[in-house]
Each structure stands twice: as C-alpha cells, then as structure tokens.
Amino acid sequence: MIQLKNLTKVFEINKNNKVTAIKDVNLNIKKGELVVLKGSSGSGKSTILSLLAGLSKPTTGEVIINNDRVSKLPDNFAALFRREKIGFIFQKYNLIPTLSVRENILMPLIPDNPSNEKVETLLNSVMKRFKIEHKKEAMVKNLSGGEQQRVAIARSQVNNPNIIVADEPTANLDKDLSLHFIDILKELKNENKTIVVATHDPLFFELDFVDRVIEVRNGELV
C-alpha cells in the first residue's frame, strides 16, 4: 500500500551548506499495518513522515501510495490527497490556540464546503469518540495537554482517513496520557487503518499490536 522507494531528502541551508536528512530509504507498509519508526532526535524520522504525507518533496526517489505517485503530485493535488487519505497528528499538535475545539476540528472539512448536517454528524461523532464533546466551545489554549492532543486526534480523524501519521505523539504527555493515546492507537489499528508513528518513546517498542519497529539512524533505516 505505501512504498518508499530510494528516498533521499537533502535540505539546503545555504549555497555551501547542505544537510542530508534521509538517504536512500526503502520501505513497504501494508494496509492495516502499524509501523513504529524509532530513533533519536534528528535521525530523520519526521522527514520520512513528512515525505509520506506529501508535506515535502524528496530530493530523489518517490513515495507511492495505492499506486498514486504522491511525491510527484503538484501542490494542489498533494493537498487534496492529504485531505482525503491522511490524518496527521503533529508533535506539538499544531492546533490554532485562539479557535474553539469545534473550529479546530472543523478545519479539514472547510474546503469541501459540506452541508450543515454532514458537518454536525462528523464533528459530533469524532468529538464523542475522543471524549472532547464537553469542551466543544472552549478555546484550545485553555485546554490541558491531554485535551489538546485529543482535539488533534479528533481533527486528524474527522475526514475518516485510511492512513494515520503521528510524529512524536507522546512527546508532551505524561505517562498516563501516553497510555491513553496508545489505547486510541489500538482502536484505530483495530479499524484496519494503516498507522505510521515516529517516536523515541520506549512505551511503543514493546506493544503487542505494533507490527514492526524500525530504527532510523543518521537518515537510514537500520
């Protein structure tokens, strides 16, 4: 389902300074698989996720998802692809703090201009599922870290994507909230969603429902 072929990403800091974030990465992920990418900070995990989600283009190589060459898609098609196929959970949640919970979760739906009924059904369903409906009108900046993460997860699921990409999802959470996130992940895995998590949190490495743990070191898969 997901194929990363000879993927290399070089960041150009300036004319004389280039950094190779990942080098010649090859990876196949099957539908419904949960893959954990582990590695220290700066190892290239986030870059792999970013390329997989079409947030950036590889310097060489390609990303193929369900036979779509995502890395070759023009910007607008890549956006459409993300909207329909990918649910991204960011390390720092990337919520808009001065908007309400409802408005944050609504954001991925806005460009499609759906009907009111559809919006309300989708919003209520994800808010209920991730236990955040009681904070519907609260400003995100006034929520706790755990609540903010539930909003981020709800937002990533409102379009019901098949692929979930999570970048250091427990980096800002205490142990209890991290375990709660792992429960959510398990639920999503049980729904046959394809999940890729980049983390250096050891909690993920021994989970029985994780299919593969792959180490990323200096931009290469070990």
Add this chain to the structure above:
Amino acid sequence: MNNKINLYLIEFAINSLLRQKLKNSFILIIFTFLTFLISSVFFVSNSIKHELNTTLKTLPDITIQKLKAGRHHNINTEIVDDLINIAGVEDAVARVWGFYFFENAGVNFSIIGIDEFENQYKDSINKITKENDFSKLLDSSSMIVGEGVKKILDENYYKEYFNFIKPDGTFKRVNLAGVFKSSLNLEANDTILMPKELAQEIFQLEEDKATDIVVKVANPEEILTIASKIKLMYPDSRVITNKDLEISYQNIFDYKSGLFLSLFVISLFTFFIIVYDKISGLSSEEKKEIGILKALGWKIEDVLKEKFYESFIISFLGFVFGLLSALTFVYIFNAPLLSNIFTGYSQLKTDFSLPFIMDFNTIFLVFFITVPVYIAATIIPSWRASTIETDKVLR
C-alpha cells in the same frame, strides 16, 4: 465542484479577524480614517468646484471699470448709451454694488442695487426682480436679503430692519422686506438686494455714477473684438471679459486645490506605508497557520480565498465607515476646517452650506485606490507563504 458560497470559509475568516481583535481594530480605524480623509477632500473639492462652475456661468460677458490713479473708481453712467450703440452689443447695465462690513458680526455683506426696468445681468437676479416690486421697496426704504444675511441679522437682533452706516457717518435705516433663496450658495448667501437709488444712498454715490458697467454680447465669439473696441473708446477704463474672470477664479481654485492635493497625498502616503508594511511579510505565527491549513489539506486557492474574505471584510467595512463619516462630515456638519481652506475668508463671509454633489466616479475612485490595494497587500504575502513547502513552514 461545489459552486455554493462557502459559508464555513467566511465564518473561518471572521473568526480569524476576531482572533486578532486589537490588531484588526487598529487597521479598521486607520482604514476608516484614511477613507474618510480622502473622501472628504474629494467631496469638498467637488462641491466647491460645482459651485465655482455654476458661478462662472453667470459671469457677465464684459465688465467695464473706471480707473483713477490705477485704482477702481466709480464710472459715469452716461456711457451706457454709447456702449449699446456698438454693433454686437445686446445690452449694457450700470451696476451699483459693493461690500458692507458689519462689524458686530465681523462679516461682509454684498449689496446689489436693482433697477427693475433694466435687464438684469444674472438670471437669478432677474427672477427675484420679477417676484418683488422694487418701486415699492424704494418707497418703503426696504431690502430683500439672502438666507445667510437673514441669519446674521437675526442673531444681532435686527429682525425687521437694519441701520447702515454711510461713509459720512450718518445712519440709513432699511427695512427687511423678504428673504430669497438661490441655487448658488457661495455667491448669494451674503447678498442684499435693494433698489439702485437706495444702494447709491448707502454708498453715497452720485445719481449718474455706478460701480461698473456690464455688457451683454449677442455672439460669444465677438466678446474679444467688442472688448477691444470699448478699450479703444475708453482708454482710461479696465475692460474685463468673462474669460479673464474665469481665469482668475480658476487660479484661486487651482492654488487652493494644491493645498487639498497635499492633504490627499499625505493620506495616500500613509495608506501605502500600511500596505507596504503588510506586503513586506507575514509574522511567523501567520506563516505557521498557513502551513497548518495546508497540512490539513487546504489548497493554495483555499488559503487565498480565506485571506481574500478576511481582507475584503476589513477593507470594505473601513471603506463604508469612512465614506459614511465623510458624507456626514461634509454635508451635515459642513466640513469644518476643510472647507475653510477653499472659502478662505470665512471670517468675512456669512455661513454657506456645501451643495450635495453625489459623484459616483469619486466613490469608485476612492474604492479602487483603497480596497483592492489592501486586498492585494494581504493576498500577495499569503500567496508567497502558501507556495513554500508545507514541511518547511511547520518546522
């Protein structure tokens, strides 16, 4: 493709504006103020230009003044018959007019003497002459006044008459017989009409003397030729054509327009500084927000549409508020301070109201130099930010 208006996008844009209340309120206030200033300058300028153009249309074809020691002096009315005999001259009228400074109010009145058996050189005066019996006014020693004069007299407790002080220091009591309205505010508001004999008495002019003589020419093409003939006949006189008067009026107007132009340029300059500030870049927060939206699947055009709504809402509101404030300021409050630049000698004139001129070209001009410029200044940096690789913006 969904062609319905995306109300969620508009709601997002409004919320986006409300999120930065302080900053956006400041922009709205500045925008309103600039639109107000630019529109006010245009409105006042248009109204006065209209007033001026209407005044120019009523100017006599040729005016003859007597000069003595290089200064304007009273002219002998006997030459009127000679003037009428010049081929091409339709009519010649000896005018008795002048200014009277009313010290208590600190204003100048314009007194015009009327002979009801003569053709008047202005249509507006002709109309008033027909509506009033000036021989009766002479018998009862009465006058009719413009609305501005009436207001000043009322304020100074001259409800039924006014005592003019003649050059020899004696008083002349003149009764108030009526008030006339004129389409020309700038010209008629300070005017007093009275029988010619009464005006001569107040100015202490001899019976065969007048202030000047105005000549009506049948064919406008011949004005210059006839003016040259008159100059040859009376070399000691100053012969002024309507074109000369028009030029001097226009010069004053253009000079004062220059002052308005400076105000206009300052307003526009301030506006463009704001625009430049906006166009020169977005804050890191704004860039990050665009990155988040794109990561969530917004296309560049979705981001730009949202930014369009944001900038349109704020600039259009600023434009409407500014325009309404300018209309109120100019046409209800009579543009205090601004109109004085044009009228200039406000201390010596009675009040006048700016005529309401709704010039849609001006409104469109103000709209096009403000709203689209601001929208472009908002959209261009957003477009730049949204074309940067999403990953780079979020990092």
